[in-house]
Amino acid sequence: MTERVLDKNLAPEEITKKDVTKTYLRWHFANEIPHSFERYLAPSLLYAMMPILKKLYKNDDDLRAAYKRQLLFFNTQLSWGGGVITGLMSSMEQQRAQEEYENKEILMQDDLMYNTKAGLMGALAGIGDAIDSGTVQYIFIAIAVPWAQQGSALGALFPFVCFALYQVLLGVFFARQAFSMGRNATGLMQSAGIQTAIETLSVLGLFMMGVLAGNYVKVTSTLKFSISGREFVLQELLDQIVPGILPLVVVMGVYWFYNKKGLKVTQALLWLTGILIILAGLGIL
Numbered sequence: 001m002t003e004r005v006l007d008k009n010l011a012p013e014e015i016t017k018k019d020v021t022k023t024y025l026r027w028h029f030a031n032e033i034p035h036s037f038e039r040y041l042a043p044s045l046l047y048a049m050m051p052i053l054k055k056l057y058k059n060d061d062d063l064r065a066a067y068k069r070q071l072l073f074f075n076t077q078l079s080w081g082g083g084v085i086t087g088l089m090s091s092m093e094q095q096r097a098q099e100e101y102e103n104k105e106i107l108m109q110d111d112l113m114y115n116t117k118a119g120l121m122g123a124l125a126g127i128g129d130a131i132d133s134g135t136v137q138y139i140f141i142a143i144a145v146p147w148a149q150q151g152s153a154l155g156a157l158f159p160f161v162c163f164a165l166y167q168v169l170l171g172v173f174f175a176r177q178a179f180s181m182g183r184n185a186t187g188l189m190q191s192a193g194i195q196t197a198i199e200t201l202s203v204l205g206l207f208m209m210g211v212l213a214g215n216y217v218k219v220t221s222t223l224k225f226s227i228s229g230r231e232f233v234l235q236e237l238l239d240q241i242v243p244g245i246l247p248l249v250v251v252m253g254v255y256w257f258y259n260k261k262g263l264k265v266t267q268a269l270l271w272l273t274g275i276l277i278i279l280a281g282l283g284i285l
Contacts, residue, residue, distance in 0.1 A: 080128030083174025
């Protein structure tokens with residue numbers, strides 16, 4: 001029995017870490033540009049994967065099939081979801097290309113690849129949104145607020161530049177790790193180190209939000225009253241007992257509203273404005 005001679009011109013090229021980094025960067029900078037309601041961010045993912053797919057599939061039919069595979073509905077968060085999934089898809093496509101070239105049984109089926117994406121994109125988006133948008137960016141903003149109050153342009157540029165750089169570096173890290181780990185990349189998200197980091201950042205984010213509320217939510221009382229000929233200023237009494245109690249009441253009141261009514265920002269602003277106007281009219285605030 002003679003062995004089948006493989007055409008070396010059709011052999012998949014080796015995928016390097018540089019290729020994976022380039023894939024993530026293409027995803028990062030094209031993330032929302034071809035956004036569509038039919039496929040959401042799938043065109044961005046395909047654009048990111050194109051250089052790798054061209055290195056893997058030298059046959060035009062195989063390349064077209066890979067394009068279609070990566071053009072199915074896709075939506076996730078920029079760095080956590082995008083980083084892990086671009087690295088993971090690069091690894092899985094590499095295995096698929098090798099199986100096709102060597103004419104082996106195709107273990108890396110289309111359904112397996114898409115189900116992997118579908119299973120990860122929502123979960124990772126939730127983590128990424130909570131950590132990046134809900135925590136990390138506010139840490140950078142809190143650091144820069146004093147500079148902005150002093151009229152320094154650094155107050156506007158610092159959080160923008162730092163947050164953008166953070167997301168690029170984080171995405172590249174996740175992409176490389178996911179490519180190295182292959183289908184075991186989901187373990188990266190479940191590792192003790194990542195879970196500890198998530199919990200730490202969550203606590204730090206809450207702490208920073210409290211700092212922002214305490215320092216930049218300004219609510220004071222103008223109420224004065226006299227007892228036995230002695231004048232008392234309510235704000236001075238409150239500052240002696242519980243400094244910052246009025247801003248805390250306002251923040252907790254807004255939190256209670258969101259907890260009861262949902263994240264209805266416009267309604268919360270209207271109610272808060274109305275209440276403050278009434279209290280100011282009565283001379284309390």
